Structure formats: C-alpha cells, structure tokens
Amino acid sequence: MVGASGLAPRRRDGVALAAGGPVGAGKACAIVTVRVLIADDQELLRASLETVLGADERIDVIANVDDGDAAIEACRAHRVDVALMDVRMPRVNGIEATREIVALAAEGRLRTRVLVLTTFDLDEYVFAAIEAGASGFLTKDARPAELVDAICRVHDGDAVVAPRATAALLQHVRRAHAASGGGPACPGAPGGPTALAPLSPRERDVVSLLAAGASNDEIGERLYLTTNTVKTHVKSILAKLGLPDRIHVVIWAYEHGVVRPGEGVGPS
Numbered sequence: 001m002v003g004a005s006g007l008a009p010r011r012r013d014g015v016a017l018a019a020g021g022p023v024g025a026g027k028a029c030a031i032v033t034v035r036v037l038i039a040d041d042q043e044l045l046r047a048s049l050e051t052v053l054g055a056d057e058r059i060d061v062i063a064n065v066d067d068g069d070a071a072i073e074a075c076r077a078h079r080v081d082v083a084l085m086d087v088r089m090p091r092v093n094g095i096e097a098t099r100e101i102v103a104l105a106a107e108g109r110l111r112t113r114v115l116v117l118t119t120f121d122l123d124e125y126v127f128a129a130i131e132a133g134a135s136g137f138l139t140k141d142a143r144p145a146e147l148v149d150a151i152c153r154v155h156d157g158d159a160v161v162a163p164r165a166t167a168a169l170l171q172h173v174r175r176a177h178a179a180s181g182g183g184p185a186c187p188g189a190p191g192g193p194t195a196l197a198p199l200s201p202r203e204r205d206v207v208s209l210l211a212a213g214a215s216n217d218e219i220g221e222r223l224y225l226t227t228n229t230v231k232t233h234v235k236s237i238l239a240k241l242g243l244p245d246r247i248h249v250v251i252w253a254y255e256h257g258v259v260r261p262g263e264g265v266g267p268s
Helices: 043-054 068-077 094-106 123-131 144-155 163-179 192-196 201-211 216-223 227-241 246-255
Strands: 034-039 059-065 082-085 113-118 136-139
Touching: 034 043, 034 068, 034 144, 043 059, 043 144, 059 068, 068 082, 068 094, 082 094, 082 144, 094 113, 094 123, 113 123, 113 144, 123 136, 123 246, 136 144, 201 216, 201 227, 201 246, 216 227, 227 246
Parallel strands: 034 059, 034 082, 082 113, 113 136
Antiparallel strands: none
C-alpha cells in the first residue's frame, strides 16, 4: 500500500474480480479502463477504496494521496481520468484542489474530472464542490456498485450528484434565482429566449427537463426519444453553451431565467 504522502502507480496483475463479474457492471466505460486517483486524509479509507475499486476490471487506481496539494501534483504526474476527492483534508482542502484541477483541465494541461466523495452531504459542501467545477458529489456511504458507476459516468462526461443532495442543489439554485429578482443572475447575461437562441427546439425541451433533475432515461420517456439520442442532445447542448456537464446546465437554466422557481417543467 502507498503511504499517506506517497504516490505510486498501481499494478492490476493478479487482482481478483468480484464474484459474478465486475462490481456495478453496466454500459458506462464498458471497454476503456478508467485511471483513478484517491485523495483522502484517512489511510484506512484510502486502502478500503483501493480494495473496492480494484475489484472492478474497469477501474485502475494509479495512486492515493492524503491532501489536496498532493492530489494536484499527482494529476500532473500521472494520466488521471477521475480524481476521487475528499473535502476535508489538511493543507489544501478538496474544494481548493478541485478548483485548481478543473482550471488546469480547462487549459488542456490535464484530462482529469473530479468526483467529490465526502462523509457529509451538507448543502455548503455540495454547492462549493459544484461551483469549483466538480462533475459529481457522493457521500461515503454509497454502495460499491454506485461508486463504480459514478466514476464511469463522470469519466464518460456525465455528472453525478447523490440523491439526497440533488433536491438541495436544485433548491439552492432556485433560491439564488429568486433572490436575483427572477431575471438573469449574472449581470449582462441574456435571459429567456435570447439565452436559448443557440439551441434547437428539441434541445430546449431537454434543457427544461434537465433543470427539473430528470435523468436521461426519464427525459427519453417524456420526449419519446432513445437514451442514446438524449445523450447526443445533452452533448450538443454542452458544446453550444460552453458548459462542462449537466449539473451546470441546471445552474445555467436558472441563472438565465430559462426556468423559473415554481414553474411547471416540461417540453414546450
């Protein structure tokens, strides 16, 4: 095992798979191997996570570290796909580390996406993680299959928020929008139809359902589309709006007055 402050590539030779196949096997990252970094100040937890994740053939834990500064350096030193990031760590905390890693990725210097994993599902942690650019937020009581699935989804460009935190996140965004007077929360930002101008009519329908917290499957059912078609629309929306993931589409929709608090959500 790697020491609390050490970095070391992880070997996959001889790792036994869970009985019946990989934990949480599904469509996400069914072919590629996701290179994962674990950042947490508890050595026992890091070891436990390595054991759980190492039992899945889709996951390769390449290093573990005990603080945010070491996490940043590890992402620079190794080709990390997904950083599993704790919030409370000494020296540099997980939120600050997430912000730095996301900034480096935006500059094209890293390929890393961040999944925050914490004991606490407190509102301020959820909001801070998402605002820092994290692509997901889970609590440490998540089941192994849920954790593996979340890592795969984040790697594939999706976003994941723990069910208990989803409602809180939406309420926070709605309150922020209401406090702004119902118009765009960002000074000078276009609202309503102007903000939606780059999107096709069907993409606008998808945005309204994303803002309600609907999953791809739920959006497909509402709009009579296949899940793959929904994913294609979401990818196009992210590209056109310059957003990193679906969570930020939700925030964008409320900030620009596309969806209003208490408004019925659905296709136009």
